[in-house]
Amino acid sequence: MDQRPFALSEVRIVEETICELCGRASVETTIHHLIPKQYGGADGPTVQLCIACHKQIHATFTNEELAGFYNTIERLSEHPTMEKYLKWVKKQAPGKRISIKKSNRKKDK
Ligand SMILES: [Zn+2]
Ligand SMILES: [Zn+2]
Numbered sequence: 001m002d003q004r005p006f007a008l009s010e011v012r013i014v015e016e017t018i019c020e021l022c023g024r025a026s027v028e029t030t031i032h033h034l035i036p037k038q039y040g041g042a043d044g045p046t047v048q049l050c051i052a053c054h055k056q057i058h059a060t061f062t063n064e065e066l067a068g069f070y071n072t073i074e075r076l077s078e079h080p081t082m083e084k085y086l087k088w089v090k091k092q093a094p095g096k097r098i099s100i101k102k103s104n105r106k107k108d109k
Helices: 051-060 063-068 073-078 080-089
Strands: 029-033 046-050
Touching: 029 051, 046 051, 051 080, 073 080
Parallel strands: none
Antiparallel strands: 029 046
């Protein structure tokens, strides 16, 4: 008889995840390589970031800057742009979809 317990790939782990940058809980997180893979960080340290923080980081820094200096959570959060962003994002509800856009002129009647 074919008795498969369960297919591991079908198990969805739903747990409370905390974004390591903004500290919000119950957010969907993604893995960020502190040193970008193209700069040899494939086996390097990673952090869990919510999608908003992750987008914000890559909108603010180039991979070169990330590899060269902004490769710790502390340094990332001390950058003025990130500081401002973090103040703002901490007030946002975790479930809310936040879009990080470069230009924002849709209401141009
Ligand atoms: Zn975050
Ligand atoms: Zn990343």
